[in-house]
Amino acid sequence: MLSVKDAETIIFNHVQPLNQEHDLEVVDLLTAFHRILATPVISSLDFPHWDNSAMDGFAVRYEDVQNSTSENPTILEVVEEIPAGYQPQNTIKPGQAARIFTGAIIPKGADTVVMQEKTNLEKNWVSIFSAPQPQEFVRHQGDFYQAGKELLPAGIPLNAAEIAILAAAQLAEISVFRRLRVAIFSSGDELVTPEQTLKPGQIVDSNQYALAALVRDLGAEVLTLGIIKDNPSALTETINYAINNSDIVISSGGVSVGDYDYIDNILASLGAEIHFRAVQMRPGKPLTFATFPNSLYFGLPGNPVSALVTFWRFVKPTIKKLSGINRGWESKFIKVKSHCELKSNGKMETYIWGNLKLNNGIYEFKQTSGNLNSGNLINLSQTNALAILPVGKTLISPGEETLVLRIG
Ligand SMILES: Nc1nc2c(c(=O)[nH]1)N[C@H]1C(S)=C(S)[C@@H](COP(=O)(O)OP(=O)(O)OC[C@H]3O[C@@H](n4cnc5c(N)ncnc54)[C@H](O)[C@@H]3O)O[C@H]1N2
Ligand code: MOO
Ligand SMILES: [Mg+2]
Numbered sequence: 001m002l003s004v005k006d007a008e009t010i011i012f013n014h015v016q017p018l019n020q021e022h023d024l025e026v027v028d029l030l031t032a033f034h035r036i037l038a039t040p041v042i043s044s045l046d047f048p049h050w051d052n053s054a055m056d057g058f059a060v061r062y063e064d065v066q067n068s069t070s071e072n073p074t075i076l077e078v079v080e081e082i083p084a085g086y087q088p089q090n091t092i093k094p095g096q097a098a099r100i101f102t103g104a105i106i107p108k109g110a111d112t113v114v115m116q117e118k119t120n121l122e123k124n125w126v127s128i129f130s131a132p133q134p135q136e137f138v139r140h141q142g143d144f145y146q147a148g149k150e151l152l153p154a155g156i157p158l159n160a161a162e163i164a165i166l167a168a169a170q171l172a173e174i175s176v177f178r179r180l181r182v183a184i185f186s187s188g189d190e191l192v193t194p195e196q197t198l199k200p201g202q203i204v205d206s207n208q209y210a211l212a213a214l215v216r217d218l219g220a221e222v223l224t225l226g227i228i229k230d231n232p233s234a235l236t237e238t239i240n241y242a243i244n245n246s247d248i249v250i251s252s253g254g255v256s257v258g259d260y261d262y263i264d265n266i267l268a269s270l271g272a273e274i275h276f277r278a279v280q281m282r283p284g285k286p287l288t289f290a291t292f293p294n295s296l297y298f299g300l301p302g303n304p305v306s307a308l309v310t311f312w313r314f315v316k317p318t319i320k321k322l323s324g325i326n327r328g329w330e331s332k333f334i335k336v337k338s339h340c341e342l343k344s345n346g347k348m349e350t351y352i353w354g355n356l357k358l359n360n361g362i363y364e365f366k367q368t369s370g371n372l373n374s375g376n377l378i379n380l381s382q383t384n385a386l387a388i389l390p391v392g393k394t395l396i397s398p399g400e401e402t403l404v405l406r407i408g
Contacts (some may be wrong), residue, residue, distance in 0.1 A: 001280040004313070004349045007289070010275050011314055012290050018177045018324045020154065025178045026350040032158045034219050035176035036324040041152040043169040046142040051106040054137040055187040056342050058119055058126050059110035062134045063259055073120075073127040082107060097126055106138055113137035144253045177324035178267070182215045183246035184208055185225035187254040188302060193227065206377060207300070207307045214311055215250070221244030224313035228341075230260040239266055243292045247322060250315060253302030256286040264288055265301045272297060280391060282348035283374035284310040296322070299318065309351050309386065312407050333388070333403045339366040342396040344389040356385045356404060365404050384408035 002010075023384040024038050053059065061077060068074040076097040084103035091263045092098055092109030099121070100106070100113060103168060112132050120127045145151060152162055158176070166174055191205040192198060205227050212222045221248055228238045235254075243248040254263040255277070264277055272290035279287050283306035288299030298315050300307040313331065320329035336356060342365075344350035354367040365387050385404040389396060396402045 001278055002276050003122075004279055007276055007287070008094075008314060008317075011289055011296075011318055012321065014275070014289075014296065015321045017155075017322055017326070020179070023107050023324070024175050025176050026173050027176050029172055029174070031044045032163055032166070032174050032176065033160075035158050035174075035179075036219075037152055037154055037156050038175045038177045038324060040150050040154045041166065041169070041171060041174075041303050042148060043151045043171070044147050045143070045169060046147050046303070047145040047168070048139045048141055048143060048295055050141050051261065052139050053100045053102055053104050053106060053113045055113050055115040056101050056141050057113050057115040057117075057137065058128070059092060059100040059106050060112050060114055060128065060132075061092060061094060061096075061110060062112040062132070064094060064097075064136075065112070065114065065128045066131050068128040068131045070129045073129050075125055075127050077346060078124045078126050079119065080107065097128075099126075111138065114266045129302055153326075155324055157325060171214055178324050180220040180248065180319060181223055181246040182220045182319065183223040183225055183242035183249045184211050184215065184251075185228050185242065185249075185301075187230060188230045189230045189260070190336055191227045191253075206304055207302070210304070210308055211250055211252065211300075211311060214308075214316070215319065218316065219323065220248075220319055230254065230262060230264060232262050235262055235266050236270065239263075239297075241271060243270070243295045243297070246316075247295055249295055249297045250300060250311070251298070252300045252307040255288045255299040255301055261286075267297060267299070279310075280348050281309075281313070282344075282350050284313070284351070285348065287314070289314075301374075304377040305353070305374040305380060308380065308407075309374075312386065312405060313351070331405055333405055334363070335401050336363040336365050336404055338387065338396045338398060338400055338402045339364040340398055342367060342387055342389060343400060344394055346392050346394040349391050350389040351405075352387045353380055353407075354385060354391070355383055355386060356406065365402055 005383040066211040079096045081099040082088050082104040083101050092107050100105045108238050114132050119129045159318035188206045192202050197276045215222050228234050254261045267290045274290045277288050286301045287310050290297040300310050317331050342352050356363045368383050385406050387402045387404050
């Protein structure tokens with residue numbers, strides 16, 4: 001059976017990220033949060049824009065004050081006051097200083113700032129009680145960034161820091177990648193909506209809501225197509241619509257070997273390239289991945305935990321890569337200590353849901369309580385990680401290290 005690693009490689013090789021020319025949208029600074037920058041940003045401004053003071057104090061000539069001590073202070077004439085936001089009017093000559101405030105432009109002639117705690121001002125004469133370092137408390141023009149260089153690269157998510165940088169560079173209109181469109185539907189005659197009365201044998205379609213939440217959390221637009229009966233023509237119609245109206249289609253259910261598991265045959269009849277139909281993992285073995293010319297198709301297994309585990313393991317990084325993020329879209333696994341015994345039959349790569357908890361500053365993984373069954377949605381609540389036992393590993397003992405994938 002196909003290993004998880006090989007399945008992942010096949011999927012990621014088929015992900016063609018959004019295009020820098022065709023998939024753009026312009027947004028403003030207040031709507032840019034969590035969008036993906038589509039083109040590199042270059043500013044025509046230096047940062048800082050001019051030499052400015054890092055302290056409230058006095059702008060001086062270093063030469064004048066280099067020998068100052070509390071016993072033998074240097075006394076300078078204050079010829080100007082420069083609040084932040086004002087242009088200095090004078091050049092500081094030997095024996096002179098300017099009163100200056102944090103962020104204000106350093107006047108010509110001055111090269112150093114003495115913080116006001118080291119001074120005493122009387123009328124327009126300031127006494128300097130200690131020698132500063134040359135150029136102390138001066139933030140020089142271009143120290144942080146020089147105009148014309150790349151300020152932000154394409155393909156990064158815009159978080160608070162990047163939005164602040166764009167604002168500071170006066171870039172109020174930002175080219176970001178359009179949001180991905182992800183179609184989701186559930187398949188099964190037994191499924192009803194949360195509003196419908198349950199008849200014997202029926203079960204509520206919970207997958208659609210969980211998957212919609214996860215997709216939305218990744219910044220994509222969700223197109224929910226509802227519950228589709230185990231009926232080949234209804235499924236064909238829905239899948240045909242979905243592949244023509246979205247970048248990614250996610251279905252759950254109907255991908256195993258049962259008589260009513262139609263998804264794979266329908267994908268084939270619609271001309272999909274089916275890359276695999278099963279992966280050596282538990283939960284999540286009956287996972288179908290297929291491609292159409294303009295969309296990717298994930299046929300997730302119907303069991304609620306299987307649907308979510310396969311989403312976290314494969315669909316989440318796919319959405320990130322496709323949406324234009326060019327670094328760090330891959331799943332990140334971390335090594336932590338296991339707090340308890342973790343067991344597997346050793347035949348499948350096994351995903352165990354539970355919690356990462358801090359114990360004296362060190363993360364430990366604890367398996368959730370209750371039955372680890374892929375149909376048991378209940379004990380997934382408030383879990384935040386999946387421990388992974390590779391094929392061949394049947395036991396991880398308490399205190400032993402395990403790899404985990406964060407899910408929350
Ligand atoms: N003979 C075999 N039978 C099964 C195998 C196998 O290898 N050989 N694999 C099992 C595994 S593992 C899984 S996982 C399931 C996957 O089945 P399907 O993807 O075909 O899903 P369904 O048969 O439609 O449903 C399975 C299960 O999940 C419930 N379900 C389905 N959709 C939803 C939904 N939207 N929300 C909540 N629950 C849902 C459904 O009622 C079933 O209980 O196949 C095993 N069988
Ligand atoms: O693998 Mo199924 O996905 O365990 O229940
Ligand atoms: Mg089935």
